[in-house]
Amino acid sequence: MRVSQRLAGFVARVPAKLQKKLLGAFLVLVLMLIALEALGLQMLRGVNERTEALINVEHKIAAYREVQHEIVSQLYNESSALLTSDPSSVESALGRLKEFGHELDRLPPIAADEVELLTRARQDYDRFAAAVTHVIGLIREGKLDEARAAQAAEARPLADRLEQLTNQLLARAEASLGSEIEASRRSYDTAQGAVIAFTLCAILMALMLGSTISRSLIEPITEIEKSLSALAGGDFNQNVTVLNRDELGALADNINRTSEQLGALYHQVEAASQHKSTFLANMSHELRTPLNAVIGYSEMLYETAEEEGHDEYLPDLKKIRAAGRHLLELINDVLDLSKIEAGRMDLYFEEVDLETLIAEVRAIIGPLAEVNGNTLEIACPPGLGTFHTDRTKLKQSLLNLLSNATKFTHGGRVSLEIEATAGKLAFMIGDTGIGMSEEQLSRLFQAFSQADASTTRRYGGTGLGLTITKHFCEMLGGTITVDSVPGQGSTFTMSLPDQRAVAELVEEAVAVPEPVEDANGALVMVVDDDPHARRLLSATVRRAGCRVIEASDGPSALALARERHPDAITLDILMPRMDGWAVLAAFKSDSELCDIPVLVVTVLADRGIALSLGAAEFLTKPVDRGRLAALIKQHVRGRGVVLVVDDEEEARLLARRHLERLGCDVAEARDGVEAVEWLSDNPRPALILLDLAMPGMDGFGFLEALGEREAWRDIPVVILTAMHLGAVERELLSVRAREVVEKGADELEPVLQRLLTAKSGEAVAAGCEVGR
Amino acid sequence: MTRILLVEDNEMNRDMLSRRLIRRGYDIVLAVDGEEGIATARAEHPDLILMDMSLPVIDGWEATRQLKAEPGTCAIPIIGLTAHSMAGDREKVLEAGCDDYDTKPVELPRLLQKIEALLGRDGPQQ
Numbered sequence: 016m017r018v019s020q021r022l023a024g025f026v027a028r029v030p031a032k033l034q035k036k037l038l039g040a041f042l043v044l045v046l047m048l049i050a051l052e053a054l055g056l057q058m059l060r061g062v063n064e065r066t067e068a069l070i071n072v073e074h075k076i077a078a079y080r081e082v083q084h085e086i087v088s089q090l091y092n093e094s095s096a097l098l099t100s101d102p103s104s105v106e107s108a109l110g111r112l113k114e115f116g117h118e119l120d121r122l123p124p125i126a127a128d129e130v131e132l133l134t135r136a137r138q139d140y141d142r143f144a145a146a147v148t149h150v151i152g153l154i155r156e157g158k159l160d161e162a163r164a165a166q167a168a169e170a171r172p173l174a175d176r177l178e179q180l181t182n183q184l185l186a187r188a189e190a191s192l193g194s195e196i197e198a199s200r201r202s203y204d205t206a207q208g209a210v211i212a213f214t215l216c217a218i219l220m221a222l223m224l225g226s227t228i229s230r231s232l233i234e235p236i237t238e239i240e241k242s243l244s245a246l247a248g249g250d251f252n253q254n255v256t257v258l259n260r261d262e263l264g265a266l267a268d269n270i271n272r273t274s275e276q277l278g279a280l281y282h283q284v285e286a287a288s289q290h291k292s293t294f295l296a297n298m299s300h301e302l303r304t305p306l307n308a309v310i311g312y313s314e315m316l317y318e319t320a321e322e323e324g325h326d327e328y329l330p331d332l333k334k335i336r337a338a339g340r341h342l343l344e345l346i347n348d349v350l351d352l353s354k355i356e357a358g359r360m361d362l363y364f365e366e367v368d369l370e371t372l373i374a375e376v377r378a379i380i381g382p383l384a385e386v387n388g389n390t391l392e393i394a395c396p397p398g399l400g401t402f403h404t405d406r407t408k409l410k411q412s413l414l415n416l417l418s419n420a421t422k423f424t425h426g427g428r429v430s431l432e433i434e435a436t437a438g439k440l441a442f443m444i445g446d447t448g449i450g451m452s453e454e455q456l457s458r459l460f461q462a463f464s465q466a467d468a469s470t471t472r473r474y475g476g477t478g479l480g481l482t483i484t485k486h487f488c489e490m491l492g493g494t495i496t497v498d499s500v501p502g503q504g505s506t507f508t509m510s511l512p513d514q515r516a517v518a519e520l521v522e523e524a525v526a527v528p529e530p531v532e533d534a535n536g537a538l539v540m541v542v543d544d545d546p547h548a549r550r551l552l553s554a555t556v557r558r559a560g561c562r563v564i565e566a567s568d569g570p571s572a573l574a575l576a577r578e579r580h581p582d583a584i585t586l587d588i589l590m591p592r593m594d595g596w597a598v599l600a601a602f603k604s605d606s607e608l609c610d611i612p613v614l615v616v617t618v619l620a621d622r623g624i625a626l627s628l629g630a631a632e633f634l635t636k637p638v639d640r641g642r643l644a645a646l647i648k649q650h651v652r653g654r655g656v657v658l659v660v661d662d663e664e665e666a667r668l669l670a671r672r673h674l675e676r677l678g679c680d681v682a683e684a685r686d687g688v689e690a691v692e693w694l695s696d697n698p699r700p701a702l703i704l705l706d707l708a709m710p711g712m713d714g715f716g717f718l719e720a721l722g723e724r725e726a727w728r729d730i731p732v733v734i735l736t737a738m739h740l741g742a743v744e745r746e747l748l749s750v751r752a753r754e755v756v757e758k759g760a761d762e763l764e765p766v767l768q769r770l771l772t773a774k775s776g777e778a779v780a781a782g783c784e785v786g787r
Numbered sequence: 788m789t790r791i792l793l794v795e796d797n798e799m800n801r802d803m804l805s806r807r808l809i810r811r812g813y814d815i816v817l818a819v820d821g822e823e824g825i826a827t828a829r830a831e832h833p834d835l836i837l838m839d840m841s842l843p844v845i846d847g848w849e850a851t852r853q854l855k856a857e858p859g860t861c862a863i864p865i866i867g868l869t870a871h872s873m874a875g876d877r878e879k880v881l882e883a884g885c886d887d888y889d890t891k892p893v894e895l896p897r898l899l900q901k902i903e904a905l906l907g908r909d910g911p912q913q
Contacts, residue, residue, distance in 0.1 A: 307892040311804070311807075314807075363878040406877075407877055
């Protein structure tokens with residue numbers, strides 16, 4: 016490992032292009048192949064030479080045998096010539112004698128120590144030939160007795176010696192044949208060994224080259240990937256250090272530079288945004304101070320003029336005052352809107368006495384209505400009591416809507432109607448004014464877009480009131496809708512939930528967790544900076560049967576997601592510091608997190624952006640809780656539930672920890688009876704972890720119960736026991752437990768991992784001894 | 788005569804509001820910052836304090852807290868004056884110990900209503 020790491024480091028540091036490094040590696044492999052070929056050919060040639068030597072020896076042996084044969088037949092010819100004195104057989108014997116001489120000459124190349132023997136054989140043969148010639152001469156002359164004597168005295172002993180000599184040569188040749196065969200086998204073995212060894216070396220070297228090269232590439236790529244992922248997550252302090260001096264090194268350098276630049280830019284933007292906020296706050300203060308004076312002194316002058324009877328100044332003074340007030344309103348609205356959009360608008364919930372609030376509203380709107388000759392009708396059912404909400408924002412919203420109504424209605428009727436339903440209030444603000452067309456309605460809630468540009472000139476107002484009102488309604492968990500007929504009037508309906516009812520609902524959901532449901536559910540992460548919204552969402556998610564983890568900002572959401580790996584995420588967009596879009600982008604660019612479905616839940620209406628950034632769903636606040644629950648159920652990934660059956664709480668906890676680390680949901684039962692009950696009420700679990708020794712129905716009993724139901728029979732079971740299993744128990748378990756593994760708790764995870772990834776139906780049971 | 792302490796750093800606002808209140812028959816004592824406001828409140832024991840919240844030296848929030856913590860001054864009703872009513876200012880002002888609040892520029896009739904309500908509740912009118 017160390018060596019390969021160092022090698023990879025060495026390769027990484029080589030200042031050459033990647034292509035050259037790869038070509039180099041391939042070149043080395045090709046050279047090794049050529050060397051292997053050369054070795055093989057060399058070996059083949061050796062084997063071939065050995066074979067030729069063997070054939071030589073065989074030829075030699077054949078030649079020696081021929082010589083022996085010739086000698087015998089020569090003697091035989093002589094003898095028969097002596098017996099018959101037939102001249103023809105004498106002639107044939109002489110002819111054979113010449114041919115015999117050729118046999119010896121035709122012998123294949125001979126070893127040094129054989130030369131002497133062969134020389135002697137040749138000499139003896141010459142003498143034998145002479146003796147035979149002599150005998151034949153005598154036979155021709157008819158001196159048969161002399162010939163017989165010469166045959167016995169000269170030719171026969173020579174023939175015997177020749178036979179001995181050739182026998183010796185034969186024995187040598189045969190011996191060398193044996194050794195040649197042996198040598199040939201050895202050389203084959205050597206060749207085989209050498210080829211195998213060389214091949215192994217080549218394979219090893221190829222693997223090493225491969226791993227070194229790939230390591231020198233993969234490691235920096237992994238580093239770069241990590242860094243980019245962190246960068247996408249908004250961490251600009253990236254410094255990728257890679258050893259590479261190739262393209263990857265350049266890439267890492269560029270990423271470092273980009274990170275630095277982005278970081279600097281981000282700080283600039285942040286500073287600019289901070290400056291903007293400060294500037295806005297300062298400017299509004301700076302604008303307000305002289306405005307205060309303008310409004311205040313104009314009011315004073317008005318009062319003075321009134322007191323002293325200078326009525327001719329009154330209309331102009333009124334205009335100055337009105338213009339000042341309008342300017343002030345504009346400044347306040349712009350400031351509010353910028354606060355809302357920066358997510359800096361706080362909510363403050365309290366008990367609001369509705370009758371007092373309505374009286375205050377009436378006191379302000381009444382005079383306004385009169386200006387245009389309108390009547391103000393307020394229909395408020397008696398005994399409304401209190402309502403839990405943000406007083407300032409509710410009042411501001413009502414004032415905005417009602418003052419709009421009085422502004423656009425002349426000689427008509429402006430009405431406020433309140434309708435109370437369970438945990439909710441509907442405020443209906445109606446008028447008999449100019450109304451709006453479809454086209455005007457579509458742009459109604461956008462900032463700085465009144466029904467048309469001339470409206471501002473005719474009716475005044477900032478054009479921000481409705482935008483702010485809509486934001487407030489949504490911040491309060493409510494909705495605002497509008498119905499309008501041009502020329503007949505408009506009705507705005509503002510529906511707000513009682514925050515206490517919401518809180519109670521949340522408390523209820525939090526206070527009465529259904530333990531089994533809870534442990535079973537998928538894990539959903541709720542990301543929202545507003546604690547109220549978070550609680551609302553969490554309650555909804557819990558009601559959908561899921562477990563909840565919460566994060567209040569982007570960076571902590573990312574960290575938590577990496578740690579817990581939730582099955583789904585609900586994400587708010589308007590958050591301080593890192594907004595939801597950035598969080599969404601970070602999730603989607605993280606290879607570990609990109610599969611988690613993200614449900615964007617926001618007051619904004621940018622469905623297109625959300626989906627193009629990879630959001631699974633887009634919901635506008637206030638959330639339709641039924642729909643959110645349905646979507647969550649639809650999107651959470653079913654990784655399966657594991658039922659842990661154990662009477663000891665600690666053991667259950669331990670198992671739960673293991674299982675949750677594996678991304679499973681865990682259900683618990685304290686004994687066989689509870690487990691059977693759970694199985695009857697819930698969908699089939701992916702696995703059952705079973706203790707054997709339990710009160711009530713024990714593990715064996717539970718296994719029996721499991722076997723009785725067709726649907727449960729193939730649920731894989733892991734036996735978790737501290738008990739030492741005897742032969743009888745093992746026998747009993749083997750019906751359902753096909754595999755008994757005795758392990759410590761630390762090795763439980765691989766078993767679980769294996770069983771959980773195995774296809775359902777492959778029921779394998781392992782007996783694990785868990786340290787308790 | 789009802790004596791009102793007006794703590795306000797802006798000269799024009801101070802001049803304007805004090806003159807308008809005097810015209811309505813109140814006796815006005817002035818202070819230009821929080822520190823002076825506290826000292827004047829201790830010395831003069833006004834019937835009511837109008838406290839601008841953004842003040843130099845000691846701001847209105849802190850001055851209100853100090854006055855409300857002292858046995859000698861804690862009974863004096865304080866109306867906090869802020870620049871703008873939104874974004875939780877009202878809650879913060881009440882949390883700081885003010886008995887009521889209003890926004891600047893003041894609408895005099897509304898402010899007078901609040902002053903009278905507080906005096907009627909907390910102090911005998913002279």
